[in-house]
Each structure stands twice: as structure tokens, then as C-alpha cells.
Amino acid sequence: MSLAVDLRHRLERIAVDVSIRAGAGLTAIVGPSGAGKTTLLHIVAGLLRPDEARIVLNDDVLVDTARGVFVPPDRRRIGYVTQESRLFPHLTVRHNLAYGHWFTPVGERRLTLAAVVAMLDLDALLARRPSRLSGGERQRVALGRALMTSPRLLLLDEPLAAVDVARRQEILPYLDRLRRELALPTLYVTHAVEEVSARAEAVIAMDEGRVVSVQPNLG
Amino acid sequence: MFAWTTDDLQILRLSVSVAALATLAALGPAIAVATLLARRRFWGHSAVNAIVHLPLVLPPVVTGYFLLRAFGTRGPIGGWLADTLGLVFAFRWTGAVLAAAVMGFPLMVRAIRSSIESVDPRLEEAAASLGASPTWRLLTITLPLAAPGILAGAILGFAKALGEFGATITFVSNIPGETQTLALAIYSLTQTPGGDAGVWRLAALSVCVSFVALVAADTLARRTAVRR
Numbered sequence: 001m002s003l004a005v006d007l008r009h010r011l012e013r014i015a016v017d018v019s020i021r022a023g024a025g026l027t028a029i030v031g032p033s034g035a036g037k038t039t040l041l042h043i044v045a046g047l048l049r050p051d052e053a054r055i056v057l058n059d060d061v062l063v064d065t066a067r068g069v070f071v072p073p074d075r076r077r078i079g080y081v082t083q084e085s086r087l088f089p090h091l092t093v094r095h096n097l098a099y100g101h102w103f104t105p106v107g108e109r110r111l112t113l114a115a116v117v118a119m120l121d122l123d124a125l126l127a128r129r130p131s132r133l134s135g136g137e138r139q140r141v142a143l144g145r146a147l148m149t150s151p152r153l154l155l156l157d158e159p160l161a162a163v164d165v166a167r168r169q170e171i172l173p174y175l176d177r178l179r180r181e182l183a184l185p186t187l188y189v190t191h192a193v194e195e196v197s198a199r200a201e202a203v204i205a206m207d208e209g210r211v212v213s214v215q216p217n218l219g
Numbered sequence: 220m221f222a223w224t225t226d227d228l229q230i231l232r233l234s235v236s237v238a239a240l241a242t243l244a245a246l247g248p249a250i251a252v253a254t255l256l257a258r259r260r261f262w263g264h265s266a267v268n269a270i271v272h273l274p275l276v277l278p279p280v281v282t283g284y285f286l287l288r289a290f291g292t293r294g295p296i297g298g299w300l301a302d303t304l305g306l307v308f309a310f311r312w313t314g315a316v317l318a319a320a321v322m323g324f325p326l327m328v329r330a331i332r333s334s335i336e337s338v339d340p341r342l343e344e345a346a347a348s349l350g351a352s353p354t355w356r357l358l359t360i361t362l363p364l365a366a367p368g369i370l371a372g373a374i375l376g377f378a379k380a381l382g383e384f385g386a387t388i389t390f391v392s393n394i395p396g397e398t399q400t401l402a403l404a405i406y407s408l409t410q411t412p413g414g415d416a417g418v419w420r421l422a423a424l425s426v427c428v429s430f431v432a433l434v435a436a437d438t439l440a441r442r443t444a445v446r447r
Contacts, residue, residue, distance in 0.1 A: 047344050073347040086345040090363050099359075103350030149349055 007053035016209040028196040031206035046073030079146030083161040085138040087130035094126040100149035110150040136167040154186040234400040238380035241319035253331035275325040283389025314391035323376035334368020374436035
């Protein structure tokens, strides 16, 4: 697996101008808030049209502004988990999980509901609505919901930021499990380097819209 | 109490049918226009918004006159519909439905638009990332979450249709048994010496129907709210 992103995009306050390469495993993207990390993920997910970009996932060109290519987000099969989980309030946990599965082409479905439920310990939550979940539970459901689409790439945008520090330990083991069992290529955005430093294959540091350093993790 | 005559009940039935059909006919287009105004930015946005609101601010008699010109049997649209589909609006109950639908339309669009705008667009983004196309996002996320507002819009449209007077009388006149709804019948009776008793009977019916509609709306709205 390989992801190649070359993009330039003007925002109100900064211009994001980055080139990154990511392979299998976890690639951490760290930096202060306002560095352009979320913008980068938005563009990779297809939720924002960049001014100029070329984004290639495996051999699939997702964006090539020079040639007018733009694959809409619903055809990218990229899982995206944000800090506010964005669960559908009118659906139960079970239906939130099933939502993306239903839109995934049958031949591409690699994970079943039972497997995801077991991996993330969601069994007790299935009948509940999102309003009756704790912050940590919500994030686990959001992660499971993204996995149910059998994504080719997982984007995690500060998935622990809205969860209090004590509860983070309830989620991190699941992330490790995911990493071990699915070997899913993942971009993990955070401003807390310690969250990911031991887990990442590489750490990309960003500031003011630019990549300031790329370090393979030797730890 | 009141001793309602069969004529009274026939008027009631016609009024409720006209208002219900008008609401059903206007609901689909109202949802479509509300979605467009709430979620898309396009050239002519303000113009569309203004046109939608025209029946709300124009004197109803003007709207009725336009309908008569356009949908009359010799009008450009009415003539074509009469020739091809055999659908005649002028001086028929179908015209009363059309007038009521047009008059209720802006109220429905306003209510539905604001409820769609209150749906968090980030939920639609989440649905997009999960593989839902724009149409599926609308059907599975936006509209279900906006359901209480859509319901409120439909009730408003129904209430407006039930009370519609000016455009209806201008477009399809006041024909007993065909286009004479509660409002028009009450108007006729106020112009008739000794019509007071009839006015009271029909006015009581109007109050009853409106009251039932409002209570039903409130109950349904509460149920949809609880289901979240």
C-alpha cells in the first residue's frame, strides 16, 4: 500500500503546501493547531476540493487537479474518524455500524459486524442511541463504523481529543489491536506526540501549512 | 349544541380534502426547493427564494388572478393540460387544490428549509465518507433528521390551505359543491340575510378541524423528537 499526496491549498490564514508519502502501518502527523493537519485529512478524504493537488492511493488516482480528476468522497473508501465522532443521532449503534457496510460493494467487504463488534467490545452498546454513550464509547463506535466499510486507508483526526485522559487508556488498546489484526494503513493526526510515538512507523511534523520534518520511527 | 346539516358536512369534507390534497401535492416540491435553498449555493439563489415567497406577500387576489391567467382553460399551462391530460383547473375543485397548494407553499418551504439548515452538515460528511452518494445522504440522514420540521411545515401548509380565501375565490369562484370550502361558504352566509346561524355552525367546524390538526401536529412532533 502506498499513499502519495502533493497539494497546495490556500486557506484564510495559511497556505497548506505539502508532499507526503505514507506506507503500510501507522503514519503520525503531528504539529500545533492551525498547522493544516485537519485540512490535509479533509482533502485526502475528499471533503474539500484542493486548489492544486495530486493524490494517489495504491494505483488509484483520487485527485489530479491538472487533469480535472476528483473522485467524490463516497467513492474513495477511506475511513475517517474525527474527534467529535459524528455518529448519526437517529440511528442505534447497530445501524450506525451497518450504515457504511451497506454502501460497500459486496466483493470488497472484508469485515463482518460480528468481527468489528468483537474487536471493539461493542456488544453491550448495539441497541443504544449515540446520545446514551460516553465519549470513549462514541469514539469506539465511530472507529467501528469506519471499519465496517473495509476502508483502504484510515484517517484518524485527534480521535482521543474529546475523551478525558483517564478514558484514553480504554481506547488505545483497541487501536493497537486494530493495528496488529488488520494492518490497516492509517494517518493519525494529533498534537500529542506521546500518544503515537511508540506506535507509528513514521512521524511527520507539520507547522504553518508545511512539513517541517519526516522521521521513520526507530524506537 | 349545533345541529349540522348534510350541506355543512359536505362543505367540511370538501375543505379537508382540498387542504389535504394541496398539502400532499406541495410537500414533495417544497422539500426539493427547501433542500436546494438550504444546501446549495448557485447563481439565482436569491431570485428563487424571492419567487418562492411571492404568494406570501402578494395580495392573494393577485395570485388568484395569475393562476386564472396561466391555468384557465385558455391559459398557456391550463390549455395544454386540458388538451393533453384532460386536467381542468378553472372553476373546479382541482383548481381550489392548486390555489391552496400555491398559497401554502412558501410557508412549507420556510419551515422545511430552516429544519434542514439545522442538520449538522458534518453528519452528511460522515455519511459521504461511509460511501453514501448525495441522494442517499439526503434520504437517510438529512431528511430523517429534519422530519419534525418537515411535519411542522406540512401542518402549516395544511392550516393555510384550510383557511385560504382570496386566491381561491378569484381563481375558481365560489361554487357550492365544487369549490365552496368552509371559508367561502362562511363568506357567502355573512352576505345572506339570516345567515348567522349557518355562520356559527361552520365557524365551529373550522375551529374543531384546526384544533384537531394542531393537537395532532404537536403529538407527532413530540414523538419524532423522542425517537432521536
